Amino acid sequence: MPARDGDGTSVDTGGRVNTRDRTDTVGILGAGLSGLAMAIRLRQVGIEDFTIYERVTDVGGTWLRNTYPGLHCDIPSHLYCFSFEPNPDWSMVYAGQAEIQAYLRRCAEKYGLIDRIRFGIDARTARFDPDAGSWTIETSTGERHTHRVLVQATGGLTAPRLPRIDGLSTFDGLAWHSGAWRHDVDLSDCRVGVIGSAASAVQVVPHVADNAKEVHVFSRSPNWVIPRANRFYSDTEKTEFRDERSWNRLRRQLYRSSLLWYRAQKRWTSGIGELRGLTLENIRASIDDPDLVDALTPDYEPGCNRILVSDDYYAALARPHVTLVPHGVTRLTRTGIVAADGTETEVDVVIYCTGYRIGGREDGRAAIDVTGPDDLPLAATLAERPEAYYGVAIPGFPNFFVINGINGTPGYTSLFNTAELHAEFVATLTRRLVDEQLHAIEARPDATAAYNRRIQAELQQMSWSGNCRNFYLNRDGRNTTFFPGTLGRMRRELRASETLDGFEFTALRT
Numbered sequence: 185m186p187a188r189d190g191d192g193t194s195v196d197t198g199g200r201v202n203t204r205d206r207t208d209t210v211g212i213l214g215a216g217l218s219g220l221a222m223a224i225r226l227r228q229v230g231i232e233d234f235t236i237y238e239r240v241t242d243v244g245g246t247w248l249r250n251t252y253p254g255l256h257c258d259i260p261s262h263l264y265c266f267s268f269e270p271n272p273d274w275s276m277v278y279a280g281q282a283e284i285q286a287y288l289r290r291c292a293e294k295y296g297l298i299d300r301i302r303f304g305i306d307a308r309t310a311r312f313d314p315d316a317g318s319w320t321i322e323t324s325t326g327e328r329h330t331h332r333v334l335v336q337a338t339g340g341l342t343a344p345r346l347p348r349i350d351g352l353s354t355f356d357g358l359a360w361h362s363g364a365w366r367h368d369v370d371l372s373d374c375r376v377g378v379i380g381s382a383a384s385a386v387q388v389v390p391h392v393a394d395n396a397k398e399v400h401v402f403s404r405s406p407n408w409v410i411p412r413a414n415r416f417y418s419d420t421e422k423t424e425f426r427d428e429r430s431w432n433r434l435r436r437q438l439y440r441s442s443l444l445w446y447r448a449q450k451r452w453t454s455g456i457g458e459l460r461g462l463t464l465e466n467i468r469a470s471i472d473d474p475d476l477v478d479a480l481t482p483d484y485e486p487g488c489n490r491i492l493v494s495d496d497y498y499a500a501l502a503r504p505h506v507t508l509v510p511h512g513v514t515r516l517t518r519t520g521i522v523a524a525d526g527t528e529t530e531v532d533v534v535i536y537c538t539g540y541r542i543g544g545r546e547d548g549r550a551a552i553d554v555t556g557p558d559d560l561p562l563a564a565t566l567a568e569r570p571e572a573y574y575g576v577a578i579p580g581f582p583n584f585f586v587i588n589g590i591n592g593t594p595g596y597t598s599l600f601n602t603a604e605l606h607a608e609f610v611a612t613l614t615r616r617l618v619d620e621q622l623h624a625i626e627a628r629p630d631a632t633a634a635y636n637r638r639i640q641a642e643l644q645q646m647s648w649s650g651n652c653r654n655f656y657l658n659r660d661g662r663n664t665t666f667f668p669g670t671l672g673r674m675r676r677e678l679r680a681s682e683t684l685d686g687f688e689f690t691a692l693r694t
Contacts, residue, residue, distance in 0.1 A: 216245020272425035380537030487647030631686030
C-alpha cells in the first residue's frame with residue numbers, strides 16, 4: 185500500500201507519485217493570511233476534511249511574494265496578527281516582511297496545516313455541478329478535485345501591475361516592478377527612475393536613495409504620508425507583552441489609535457485636521473524648499489486615497505542626488521523616461537511602484553476562472569453587478585465563499601481581523617451544510633441587493649468619494665473595496681441571526 189506524502193499525493197515504493205482526485209468537504213484557494221484563517225477556523229468547529237491549494241512553495245501570500253526593501257506593515261504589529269495567536273516577540277512596532285511571513289509559517293505549523301496544503305498547485309478553473317451540489321476544480325497539470333464548499337482566499341497584492349504607457353519594451357536598461365524585486369542588481373553606479381509615489385514607493389525610495397548614484401521619483405499626484413514612528417521593542421517590553429492583560433491593553437490602545445483613520449474616512453473635521461497636521465509636520469521636518477513642500481502637499485482631503493506611513497520618505501526626497509518629478513509618465517524611450525510635461529530624464533534602471541492586479545494574475549486573467557450553475561461565469565457576473573453579501577457570498581454561486589471579498593473590509597484596520605470574522609461566518613455556514621445535510625447554501629439576490637444599497641449610500645458620503653483618483657472606485661464611481669462601518673459593527677452584523685436570513689438553504693436532493 186502506498187505511503188501518504190505531506191502534499192496529499194500518494195507515493196509508491198518505487199518513488200513514483202500518483203496524483204489522486206480529492207473529495208474533501210472544503211477546498212481553500214490560497215495559503216496567505218486569509219486561507220490560513222479559514223483553515224484554522226474549520227478545525228476549531230470540527231471540520232477536518234479540507235485542502236488548501238497554493239500556487240507557490242510556501243505560506244504567506246502577499247508577505248511571501250513581496251520582498252522589496254523597506255517593506256513593513258502599515259498596521260502596528262500587535263494588531264497585525266491573529267487575535268487567538270498573539271506574538272509578544274514582534275521586534276518592532278511595525279514589523280517587516282520577513283518577520284510577518286515567518287509568523288504566518290509558525291501559525292501554519294502550530295495548527296497542523298502544512299500537510300493540508302498542496303504547494304505548487306495552480307487551480308485554474310472551478311465549476312459547480314448543480315446536481316451534485318459540489319465544485320470541481322482543475323489545476324494547471326490537469327488534476328481534478330471535488331469539494332462541497334469552495335473558499336477563495338487568493339488576496340489582491342501578489343500580481344504586479346505595470347503602467348499603461350508606451351515604450352515598456354523599448355527601454356534598453358533594467359526594469360522591474362517593486363513586487364518582483366531584483367535583489368541581484370547593484371544600484372551604486374546607476375541612475376534610477378522610480379515611477380509612482382504610493383505605498384510601495386514610499387518604502388522603496390529611501391532604500392534606492394541610499395544606494396543609487398541618482399534617483400528620479402515620478403509622482404503623478406502626492407499622497408498624505410504620516411510618520412510611522414517605528415522602533416525596536418526592548419526585551420523588557422516583550423516580557424511585559426507575554427502577560428495577557430498587558431497584551432490586551434496594548435491591542436486596545438493601538439486599535440483606538442487606528443480609529444483616527446476611520447474618523448478621516450468618515451470626513452469628520454477632527455480626523456481630517458489631525459491627519460493633515462501630521463503630514464505637513466512630517467514634510468516640514470525634512471524639507472525646507474517651499475516649492476518642494478508645495479509639490480508634496482495633496483490638494484484633496486486626507487482619506488480620499490490610501491493614507492501612507494513612512495519615517496524616511498520625505499528625508500530621502502530632500503537629498504541632493506534625489507529629484508522629485510511632479511508629473512505622471514507618458515512613455516519610455518531607449519534611454520529614459522518621458523514625463524507628462526514632455527521632459528525626458530535619462531536613467532539606467534526603471535522601478536515600477538504601480539500597484540497590483542487586484543484578485544488577478546500577472547497576465548491579467550482572474551486568479552481562478554469560476555463558473556456557476558447554467559454556465560454562469562463569476563467574472564462576467566461581477567463585471568455587470570460588482571456586489572457581494574457582506575463581502576463573503578455572491579448570488580448565483582452556491583457553496584462558494586470569499587474571504588476579504590468585495591466591500592468586505594473596513595479601511596482602517598488589520599486584514600487579520602476581517603479574515604477571522606469572515607472565516608468564522610463561513611465556518612458556521614459550512615458546519616450547517618454538513619450537520620443538516622444540505623445540498624446548497626446561496627446568498628439571496630434580494631438580500632444582497634438590499635445590503636448593497638445600504639452600504640453604498642454610506643460609502644458615497646465617505647472620503648473615498650472625494651476629489652482624488654483612487655483604485656477603490658470602479659468606472660461607475662462605485663466603491664467595491666470597503667465596508668463603511670467599524671470592525672465592531674462588522675462583527676455584530678455578521679454574528680446577528682438575521683444576517684443568516686440573507687441565505688437560501690436547499691435540502692439535500694434525493
